[in-house]
Amino acid sequence: MAIDTVGALPDENGKQRLIVLEHAGKIDPEDIEAYMAVGGYATCSDVLQSMTPAEVIEQIRNSGLRGRGGAGYPVGLKWSTVAKAHGSQKYIVCNGDEGDPGAFMDRSIMEADPHRVLEGMMIAAYAVGASRGYLYVRAEYPLAIKRLKHAIKQAEKHGLLGINISGTPFSLSLQVRLGAGAFVCGEETALLASIEGRRGQPRPRPPYPAESGLWGCPTLINNVETYANIVPILREGAEWFASIGTERSKGTKVFALSGRIARTGMIEVPMGTTLREIIYDIGGGIPDGRTFKAVQTGGPSGGCIPAAHIDTPVDYESLKQVGSMMGSGGMIVMDDSSCMVDVAKYFLEFCMTESCGKCVPCRVGTAQMYGLLEKISEGRASLDDLALLEDLCDMVANTSLCGLGQAAPNPVISTLRYFRDEYMAHIVDKTCPAHVCPVSRKEAVR
Amino acid sequence: MAQRIVIDPVTRIEGHAKITIQLDDAGEVADAHFHVTQVRGFEKFVEGRPFHEMPSLMARICGICPVSHLVASAKACDELLAVEIPETATKLRQILNLAQMIQSHALSFFYLSSPDLLLGMDEVPEKRSLFGVAEADPVLARDGVRLRQIGQTIIELLGGKRIHPGWVVPGGVNAPLSEDARDAMLAMIPEGLDIARRTLEWYRTVLPYFEDEIATFANVKTLFMGLTNAENTLEFYDGPVRIINGTGEVIADQLSADHYTEFLQEAVEPWSFLKTPFYRPMGYPDGVYRVGPLARLNIVGRCGTPRADEYLGLFREQDTQSSFHYHTARLIEIMYGLEKVGMLLREPDILSKRTRAVAEPNRSWGVGISEAPRGTLLHHYEIDDNGLITRANLIIATGNNNYAMDRGVYEVAKRYVRGGSLNDGMLNRVESIIRAFDPCLSCSTHAVGQMPMQVELLTPNGEVVEVLKR
Amino acid sequence: MTRTKIATVWLDGCSGCHMSFLDIDGALLDLADRIDLVYSPLVDRKDFPDSVDITLVEGAVSSEDDLAKIRKVRAHTRTLVAFGDCAVTGNVPALRNSVGAESVLRRVYLEPDLHAPQVPNLVVPALLNVVKPVHAVVPVDVFIPGCPPSAKTILYALTELLDGRMPDLSNRTRFGA
């Protein structure tokens, strides 16, 4: 058995619930037999034999599952759109381009339980009528790529992929496609461009990929964790799944817990678990006698949630309400040694270098926002600069072409919302309270 | 205790500069300098630009004499094309160049220097402006405004725009002259000539009041340089370079601008951003020279137009070494310019539609030379195979006079400034020597200082111990 | 009736905007009843007055002298007008920004065949590494783009300001006009 796979963190206080990660770290990911031994592919087989595509979609819709890639779009709705779309060729795509810095859930799932992802994709393909599919995986994840390719080969050998699967009319071929280092390819239209071998630049939606995706054909795109949820839903039933979590956010969510926290690693909790429970009961709190300052969720598109909101339950709406978002599941804990201006600058630098350059507000706006944050962190900024920064946040968020640009201001907006005093300290007093920023640097006029 | 006087900014000049005057323990002038305080670096940032953009880009060196740069730059570009431009284009460029000389000289004389000449060097500063002149002598002020307007209107009629017209291009000019525009220009000439004559006659009457200044302004001896032609008359557009010495002797003649590096070199002094060119064979500072109206009238046999030649005598009977007579020469050149524009406009081919030679670049370098209002101006470009500038060198009209201005300041300060009893008139005289040269500091550079005129008390090793502001 | 106190200053530019101001020709003398030109390259006052109603600033901010000057001007001016493209956008002087001040000085004072090559450093001010438009350094109230703005535009803007109105310059001028 491959020993380098990791499961969830130990669950001393009974706060976790493992659905997606039920096999992670427990079975050999390179052995299809091990997966089958725990019931793998039985669900898919049942579905193909006994359910119509419409019934599958109905189940998913009833489960209340929402996309785990970030925005939380209802999965059943997406599937039914693709199913209804006209086109003799349809595609299914798995987004394994986990680009958020500070997130490694999808990597762990692909490495630890690749067949689980494939099986979810097969059910989805059956449901929407797709016969070809791609797994788009970051090239930075060589082990995940290796295991997925291996898993596809094994599944083909077992007659689980290919033509007339399990003796049914359903056929599916899957291929792994490598990303090449572009965060924007997490955006679905950019991802499709990349699979087509082009620059990963998004295009305006509508039309959505569900109607016009790969090579203009209807295309279903979900991320790794979403597909990994499919098997348990169909195995245990939509009602079972819908009973977990909150009213509008069903099931569990996997998070990658890291930063200034005692225990770092992967966790899976029911939707609605509070940040406090995650950070203190599972993560073991803040080490080195320091104090908790904020937790960052949602990656570069998310925000920083301060101590005042530590009792926020993790679900799509609650996180949004406090100025962050679910995102793909990165959760980075910060203590008082972090400067929030510096953190905002970090994310803006990320967005700036990852901007595809197609639309003006994102291409230029992120660079300008970064420049202003640099100015603030170096103690060279005025209140006018802050006003301009806020104007840019508004403009970039509302006019950018894709989610990357639309969300790029979020780290600034959320830190300004909760930590405005830190900005003022840099701008007015020319000090960095956390002693991180080089505020003493002189204006480079010569 | 030693003192240092700082005049900052020097006012009523085209561009801004500072003057510092160092006094010794006895309050006598020990040294003085003229500081040009800004540099813009056209030579650097034009590198990599297509040469066709150069005339308009280079015109932005100076908004007072943009046409001079347009012309010198376009001539350098003509050389890059290696074409002979249509004769009409040459004449049209000449008219433009002369029109610019008329307006620029009018600006210098009426707007900037006439307050000193009409009201006197010792008038209170509040009155020393064109507005003060308008109160004292409304006709003189209106004449000045009108004369400048005539020059600017001719430029506008030719180039479509008074300042920074894009009309002059490599190979010629980009639109021919219309009949209407020509007639409009011709209609203005008589009025201009009347103003010029009226002003010269008035000027003749005020000259005697400035004998002392004229003598002091004559204490710097230099060579003179300018363009010449076969007729030995005033030449503003093209021609070989002549250099004469203080006694009027020709020391170099028929010099080709293409070989300017053989006879010119520039020196740098630490106190000014403006470089000082000099006649290379004589070295620095012996080879320094003056250019501009005074130099031009000194090197030619006659002006070449009837009315201007009438007044040449007025000039020739003066001490033509004195920089004060830049004013005299300037007025005569205005007269010349108006006459010459009229002559050129009456040329039969002036309305020809052939005004531009089109060619690919055929040479890797070119030098353009012309006479700007303030003196000889030279642009030198080198290009790569694709026509992009690889090197640009400029010798700016005002720069040629740098040394004479710097030493002039010293001479005037020595004559008029006394540490014990400073007054405004003394310092105004120091500034007025600069005004005589009509330096166009925008051409190379300029700045506005933020300090009022002040006197700094210095220890012998130069430390400021006290600053007296006035 | 008290006359409006007007000042004009130039920083790093070509004086073309001042020349375009003079191109209002006779109107300049007609304005004499309404304005008092208290500080300008055209008059002899050396220190910027304590209180000026309207100041027209030509040119970009390019040296430490410019910087000190514009700060002083702003502090003593009610309505500050960025006058022409150099003041409004940086324009041609800002072309040096993509190469930097140091390479300009090197190219001008050290590289050519010169007598006593050296970078001048006595009395002359240090250059800023980045040439900036005026509003990047101090708040500006009115912008008049153009290279230069036409005399007509200038006269219009000035007349509006004298009448206590904010001039509407759209469609009267433009960058590069």
Next chain:
Amino acid sequence: MTRVVTLKIDDIDATGREDETVLEVALEHGIQIPRLCALEGLTPVGACRLCLVEIEGTGRLLPACTTRVAEGMVVKTNSERLRKYRRMTIEMLFAEGNHVCSVCVVNGRCELQDLAVRLGVDHIRIPYLYPKRAVDASHERFALDPNRCVLCTRCVRVCGEIEGAHTWDLMSRGIDSAVITDLHTPWGESDTCTTCGKCVQVCPTGALFEKGMAVGEMTKRASFLATLAASREDGR
């Protein structure tokens, strides 16, 4: 069969075919919407964001050039909010490159300059970035000055879609993006360029121009494209 739909654009009752874009229908009804990347005859890309409009019920701004009209749609093309964003977009473009209008070959005939006037942009509040970019004048007839490029990709599209040469494309990404010919080879050494000059004609600024043009002399003729597209359609 394409249906005809009715909609409201700026309180005007408008009709259009359902396969038309909001921009097309707006133009047919005499409503101008600012735009830079969109050009009749080229596939719209929705990149410049100047033509964003408000569509009731969508909650977000959509580019008029790529959004299809629909029955009952209510479109606002010129709200204060849109004007503010458009001004900022123009400011961003000016700040991104080195646009020195006064000494540009298209001074007075530039779409970016015109938009600044039209949208009331009289100064650039956003800090200038002053990139260092070199002119490519290696082509015998044309030159590229990337300092004036706004990355509208009209050149890329006209070359790929109309001329079929695909000499142009974009390289790098984000703020480092730039137009290139072939393998970033000097234009004059391009194997694929047919010297047709379409890219030069459609370029909205002075980034692409004919050599030998002095300041303010270059006139673009982008309108040839619609005619060309139409006559090709007829010839088929």
Next chain:
Amino acid sequence: MRTNTIAPPSDDKRWRIVQATMRRHGFAPDALIEALHSAQEAFGYLDDDALRYVGKSLHLPLSRVYGVATFYNLFTLKPQGEHTCVVCMGTACYIKGGPDVLKAIEDAAGVRKGETTPDKKVSLLVARCLGACALAPAVVFDGEMDGQLAPGQAASRIKEWMGDGN
């Protein structure tokens, strides 16, 4: 499937690997990124020959090939050093001292991120996130992940490579 294969730029056997990748994808245009991966793996970087070969084989415009090769972070058009050091600058690594580690490595190597030392010994790269957040701050030395590094430790690894361990 297009069958008329293009001859490789040289008889270097590594071109066969690239060709095999393209063949596996039927020389279709969407094989571009896979082909570039394959060429970079074989040669260490993508030179003009490789871009031209891939472009011609897939019948793609050269400008598009160049556009794709420069869009993605993982492709490099310059040869890399003998050793490669990738510093993770994901959020977790950043919060836990990644910038200090990077600074120490830059100082030790004498080059900035994205550069290769003049002696071609060491290439220094930065990753957006290696998904190894639990090991923050993480650095990959020649393909080997090392975590929870102090700046000094990281610098000494570089100095070993540079051959000035003394």
